[in-house]
Amino acid sequence: MRLLWANFVAIYRKELQGYFATSLNYGIAGVYWLLAGVFYIVVFNAVQTNVAAQDLQGQAGLAAPPVDVPAVILENYLGLLSSLSLFILPLLSMNLFAQERQQGTLELLATSPITTTTVALGKLAGVLTFFLTLLLPVMVYESVTLLQAEPPFSLGLILLGHGALVLLAAAILSLGLFISATTESTLLAAVGTFALILLLWILQAIADRISGAPAAILRHLSLLQNYTNLIQGSVSTASLVLFASYVILGVFLTVQWVDGLRFQRS
Amino acid sequence: MIIVEHLTKRYGTTLAVQDLNFTVGAGEILGFLGPNGAGKTTTMRMLTGYMPPTAGTAKIAGYDVLADSLAVRQRIGYLPETPPLYRDMTVEGYLHFVARIKGVSAGDRPRRVDWVIARCGLSERRQELIRKLSKGFRQRVGIAQAIVHDPPVIILDEPTVGLDPKQIIEVRHLIKSLAGDHTIILSTHILPEVHMTCDRVVIIHQGRVVATDTIDGLVSQLDHCRQYELTLSGPLAPFQQAVGQIPGVEAVQTQSEGDHHVVTVTTKGAAEVGPELAALAIHTGLRLYEMHRHRATLEDVFLQLTTQEEAGEPSAGA
Numbered sequence: 174m175r176l177l178w179a180n181f182v183a184i185y186r187k188e189l190q191g192y193f194a195t196s197l198n199y200g201i202a203g204v205y206w207l208l209a210g211v212f213y214i215v216v217f218n219a220v221q222t223n224v225a226a227q228d229l230q231g232q233a234g235l236a237a238p239p240v241d242v243p244a245v246i247l248e249n250y251l252g253l254l255s256s257l258s259l260f261i262l263p264l265l266s267m268n269l270f271a272q273e274r275q276q277g278t279l280e281l282l283a284t285s286p287i288t289t290t291t292v293a294l295g296k297l298a299g300v301l302t303f304f305l306t307l308l309l310p311v312m313v314y315e316s317v318t319l320l321q322a323e324p325p326f327s328l329g330l331i332l333l334g335h336g337a338l339v340l341l342a343a344a345i346l347s348l349g350l351f352i353s354a355t356t357e358s359t360l361l362a363a364v365g366t367f368a369l370i371l372l373l374w375i376l377q378a379i380a381d382r383i384s385g386a387p388a389a390i391l392r393h394l395s396l397l398q399n400y401t402n403l404i405q406g407s408v409s410t411a412s413l414v415l416f417a418s419y420v421i422l423g424v425f426l427t428v429q430w431v432d433g434l435r436f437q438r439s
Numbered sequence: 440m441i442i443v444e445h446l447t448k449r450y451g452t453t454l455a456v457q458d459l460n461f462t463v464g465a466g467e468i469l470g471f472l473g474p475n476g477a478g479k480t481t482t483m484r485m486l487t488g489y490m491p492p493t494a495g496t497a498k499i500a501g502y503d504v505l506a507d508s509l510a511v512r513q514r515i516g517y518l519p520e521t522p523p524l525y526r527d528m529t530v531e532g533y534l535h536f537v538a539r540i541k542g543v544s545a546g547d548r549p550r551r552v553d554w555v556i557a558r559c560g561l562s563e564r565r566q567e568l569i570r571k572l573s574k575g576f577r578q579r580v581g582i583a584q585a586i587v588h589d590p591p592v593i594i595l596d597e598p599t600v601g602l603d604p605k606q607i608i609e610v611r612h613l614i615k616s617l618a619g620d621h622t623i624i625l626s627t628h629i630l631p632e633v634h635m636t637c638d639r640v641v642i643i644h645q646g647r648v649v650a651t652d653t654i655d656g657l658v659s660q661l662d663h664c665r666q667y668e669l670t671l672s673g674p675l676a677p678f679q680q681a682v683g684q685i686p687g688v689e690a691v692q693t694q695s696e697g698d699h700h701v702v703t704v705t706t707k708g709a710a711e712v713g714p715e716l717a718a719l720a721i722h723t724g725l726r727l728y729e730m731h732r733h734r735a736t737l738e739d740v741f742l743q744l745t746t747q748e749e750a751g752e753p754s755a756g757a
Binding site: 187 | 488490491509510512513515517519521522524525526528532536537539540541542584
């Protein structure tokens with residue numbers, strides 16, 4: 174058990190060092206922070222303008238329901254932030270196994286006393302940590318503005334919303350990990366993961382347009398639907414289990430595939 | 440230390456390795472020799488547990504490569520054909536990482552890494568990024584990662600490929616110095632390499648073992664015909680007549696260029712005709728400039744074994 178943990182930490186540290194040594198990742202972080210900042214200002218101002226307009230209507234005698242402004246800002250913003258993240262995630266996951274295969278280091282890992290599951294989990298933890306460092310500054314400026322609200326807004330809601338985003342990212346990255354294991358080309362891995370995300374969006378769109386049992390099934394299995402539920406504040410065990418299932422599925426497929434590679438001629 | 444029995448690997452319908460049997464004793468260096476595509480890399484991958492064999496077993500230090508894969512992996516160091524290097528790591532960082540995943544304890548790690556850096560001549564490059572290293576240094580880092588955890592068995596797949604002659608010599612010395620404490624299998628298609636480093640040779644061709652022996656043993660198999668080459672000047676005719684009379688001489692060939700002659704004398708069996716040839720040359724008034732005995736080399740053995748096999752192949756298939 175201690176050995177497993179030591180191996181996990183070894184892979185995790187190596188991955189983190191890799192992320193901070195790659196200049197591409199600084200570019201990704203820069204673009205992400207720039208766009209996230211711009212989106213925040215846009216959402217912040219748009220929601221406030223809306224609310225002001227509703228206030229005017231209220232003064233005119235049309236009773237509008239009271240609006241929790243910080244909550245609306247956070248919900249709208251997290252919706253946008255998830256879309257932005259989905260564009261970035263394939264770039265983070267593309268290197269995970271494709272690069273190991275390309276530079277032949279998979280042979281080192283496969284002939285070391287370390288299980289493929291440990292490698293996959295270490296890599297997933299590494300990329301998630303990098304994604305978390307992307308989110309941290311964003312959370313800081315959200316907290317600075319939203320916690321000024323009167324009546325006071327709870328920090329817990331901000332954490333919950335971003336926790337949901339991390340879960341969504343974990344599920345996507347885990348599947349991206351698998352896609353990255355299926356090819357030696359990082360470009361193909363990125364394109365494949367992006368196609369997967371598009372598919373998720375399409376399934377969501379289909380679920381919104383049909384009704385009955387198929388729609389219900391799609392909605393239950395949809396990562397995006399469950400993410401939306403979470404950021405709206407309705408935390409259900411079913412959603413958490415679903416995200417965990419996607420993560421486990423991704424890791425499981427990765428391990429099967431990587432172990433299966435040994436049977437192929439290279 | 441290493442026992443290979445009936446090891447077979449099949450890719451679809453092609454047999455890459457067929458019924459391989461050999462053993463390697465502790466502390467021995469075994470050369471694994473064969474032309475490109477003979478199945479060397481496949482065999483090594485099976486020995487490291489990277490690839491499962493289709494049939495047969497391989498045991499390393501008593502552990503089966505398939506059933507006790509993790510135990511085997513703890514006991515081997517492996518340098519694949521292309522050194523498995525992370526280009527964005529420093530030499531030292533990389534070796535620390537490898538030591539960690541090979542299970543070297545945290546207390547031993549700095550000592551082991553320092554040792555291997557000194558041993559592989561990497562002291563001046565320890566802080567450099569691997570992608571900035573030349574090919575020779577990368578190969579050394581590759582060897583360093585294979586021995587950093589002090590494994591009892593070291594498997595090296597073409598360790599000197601792509602190096603310049605000076606580096607090749609350094610790497611050979613390094614390998615040679617590791618013998619004794621470690622059991623080493625090394626694959627190559629470069630014959631002098633085997634000559635210089637290995638105790639024993641397994642020659643494989645088209646996935647099958649065609650010979651297993653010590654180098655001297657292999658060479659002596661072919662050594663029943665010897666050739667002497669003499670460089671002479673002067674009147675040749677008396678010498679040519681007399682040389683046929685010496686017992687054991689089978690054939691004489693002469694190449695003349697003006698007054699200079701190169702005479703090749705082929706003998707049969709173990710006859711030692713050198714002294715007689717020299718005496719005869721002097722006796723017949725020739726001037727002897729050079730004389731040497733040509734013995735069968737590993738090249739000859741290798742070529743004979745691998746071409747025989749090819750010639751035998753169509754009839755076997757028919």
